[in-house]
Amino acid sequence: MSDEEKRRWKGPTGNKGSSGRQMDERKVFAHRAKSESSKKWIERQLQDPYVRKAKDEGFRARAAYKLLEIDEKAGLLRRGQRVVDLGCAPGGWLQVAVAKGAAEVVGIDLLPVEPVAGAHIVQGDVNDPDDVARMLKGLTGKPDLVLSDMAANTTGHKQTDHLRTVALVEMAVAFAVAHLAPGGAFCSKVFQGGATKDVLEMLKANFKSVKHIKPPASRAGSPEIFVIAKGFKG
Ligand SMILES: C[S@@+](CC[C@H](N)C(=O)[O-])C[C@H]1O[C@@H](n2cnc3c(N)ncnc32)[C@H](O)[C@@H]1O
Known part of the structure; x- marks a missing residue:
């Protein structure tokens, strides 16, 4: 005490x-x-070796390695792409997208984010159409890739936390389906054994392929896993 x-x-x-x-x-x-x-x-x-590595290599968050590892397996990031990052603070994924040669990168987060050279960042809520519109002003056309690492603050109440997370994933999927360019891709953090049935159905209806990836940088004890959907039918 x-x-x-x-x-x-x-x-x-x-x-x-x-x-x-x-x-x-x-x-x-x-x-x-x-x-x-x-x-x-x-x-x-x-x-954590990833925390040290991120510090050494100038990434703001160890999360940057999750995207790099997902990209290695799924081949999401390409030069010249337009990329959207939902829930982008503190900016690790934005840094990766820019470093991989994306032509336009935009991001949104409830929290303030230090500027990232080459990225247009908006402080706001993915739920708020005005905030989303401000973010999309940073793109000259439809995005080729929508990323979401969004996570809600946990309350400690399992069911509440689960519902909040599911709501964020559904929001991200709805955003992707509303905005992606045909042929585009989507990657989102999901929890508890993968995307829920509704989310999976929505993804399968709108994309040619859907799979889950648990990158090594995602802590083994964490229920976090990522869903990757490619080939947006448009
Ligand atoms: C795990 S962090 C993202 C880390 C990021 N990928 C990186 O590499 O730096 C999750 C973020 O989602 C954001 N978030 C949660 N709900 C949101 C919402 N409704 N709109 C925008 N951002 C949200 C949180 O504020 C938090 O900063």
């Missing part, structure tokens, strides 16, 4: 009623759990 927690903690003989005491106990446990998970996160970051 920290000194602050000790100061606040009245103990079982403290002067609070039982419900107040229970509340204090819960707060202490929640705080402890949070600092434990932060500690674990810091330890994992320090030991």
Whole structure:
């Protein structure tokens, strides 16, 4: 227990009623759990070779290697493409798209993103048509590739987190189907064993091929996996 927690903690003989005491106990446990998970996160970051590699190679996020590895297997990124990156902060995937020679790269995120040379970035919500329109102003035509690494902040409540993630994937698929150029491709982070039945059906109806990839840079313990759809029927 920290000194602050000790100061606040009245103990079982403290002067609070039982419900107040229970509340204090819960707060202490929640705080402890949070600092434990932060500690674990810091330890994992320090030991993670991808974090070091990203720092050495100038990528803003270890996530950059997920896209590079997906691209190695699926051949998504080509010179001269128009690329959209949904949920682009802090900008690792934008950097990869630019480095791979995309002609036009645009991205959107709820969070602010430091500029990336060669990319048009908008702070906004994929759900908001005005924000999406501002992002699309950075393209001179329909995108050839739509990427989405969008993830919602987790609440810790499994079902809520699952529903939020599914909603983001559905949003990304809807965006891709509405905007992609014929022949275009789509890559999105999905969770829990792959795309849901509805998403898979939508992708299969609109693309020639659909598959899942778990890149090595995606932590083994993470339920994250990526769905790749190619050959947009337009
Ligand atoms: C895992 S991060 C993306 C990392 C990124 N691919 C990179 O390489 O730097 C997921 C991002 O999705 C964003 N996001 C979640 N919901 C969003 C929404 N509705 N609209 C825009 N961005 C969203 C979050 O703000 C977060 O920054």
